[in-house]
Amino acid sequence: MTAKSTAKPTVKPHVFGYGSLVNLTTHSLGEPRTGTLHGWRRGWYDTAARPLAFLTAVRDDSSSIEGIIAHVPGGDWQALDAREAGYDRVAQTGICVRVGPLELAVYAIPPRARIETAPRRPILLSYLDVVVQGYLHQFGPEGVARFFATTDGWDAPVLDDHSAPRYPRHRRLSSRETALVDDHLAALGATRV
Template sequence: MDGPWFFGYGSLVNRATHTYAEAHPASISGWRRAWRHVEGREVAFLTAVPAPEDQIDGLMARVPGGDWSALDMREHAYARVMATGVAHALGGQPEIHIYHAPDDMHRPATTMRPVLLSYIDVVVQGFLREFGEGGVQRFFDTTDGWDAPVLNDRDAPRYPRHQCLTDEETALVDRHLALKGVNP
C-alpha cells in the first residue's frame, strides 16, 4: 500500500483514458460531483463538491513513483487535497488525494462553456465497466448540474480522451440523459 494514491470520480474511472495500472474500485464519503467551469477552460467538467451526507464511487489509483507532475498537469484546473473517507478493498490506510475545484474557482456551466457529450460518454463508459448499470445510475444520482447545456460533439469529439462507445453504451447514456431532461 505504499503511496501516494489518488481518487478519480469522472473520466479517470475509465481506464482507457490513462495508464495508471494499479487502480481499484473505491468510494468516498462526503462528496458529490457537479458539472462546472473554471476560468481558462473552454468547456465544463466534473468537479467534486463537499457534501457531508453523500458518497460517490470512483477509482483509486497509485501515483507511479510518487511523481504527481503528469497527473497535476492533466488535472491543472483543480486543487489536489488529502482525501478521507475512502472505502476500498486493499486494506491499510494509504495516503490518498482527490482533485476538486474549490467553491471560489468554479461556476455553473453556460452555453459558452457547455458540457461535452463526448466527455459524458467517457465517464459513463467507465462507470459501466467498473460498477455495472447500478454504478451508472449512482453516477447520475450523485452528480449535480444536469441543467447545464450539453454540446453534442459525438460526430467530431472535442474531449481529448474520447472513446468509442458501443451502440448499447450510447443508448445507456442517452437513456439516462433523457431521464435527467437533457437532450443534447
C-alpha cells in the same frame, strides 16, 4: 527469539478518480480498484479556466460517490497534476476500501474558481461518454445510474460532439453504451446542442 520490525510500511501515493479516471483505458495508473468517497458528490461547474463545464467533486456530508483508487506510479504527481489542470489536489480521508497504508488525493475545483455563467457552459458529450463507459465497466448499469444520481448540474446543455470529438481521450462507445448515455440524459431532461 526474533527481533520485531520497527520499520513503518511504505505509503504509496494514490488518487481517487470519480470522472474520466474511472475509465481505465484513459490512463496507466497502477493497481486500480473500486472504492467509495464519503462526504462528497459530483457537480458540473463553470470556471474561467475552460469554455466548457467541469465535472468536479464537491463536499457534501450527506452523499458518497463511487470511483476508483489507483496508485500514482513513481509518486509522479506532476504528470497527474498536468492531466488534471484546473483542479486542486486535495489530501483525503474517508475512503471506504480495504488496502494498506496509503497517501490519497482527490482532484476538485476550489469553490473560489467556480463562476456563474448565463447561459451555462455546455457539458462535452465525448467526455461524458468516457465517464459513463468507465462506470459501466467498473460498476455495471446500476453504477451508471448512481453516477447520474450523485451528480448535480444537469441543467447545463450537452454539446454533442460525436461527429468530431473534442475530448482528447475520447473513446468509441458501443451502441449499447451510447443508448445508456442517451437514456439517462433524456430521463434528466438534458438539452443537447
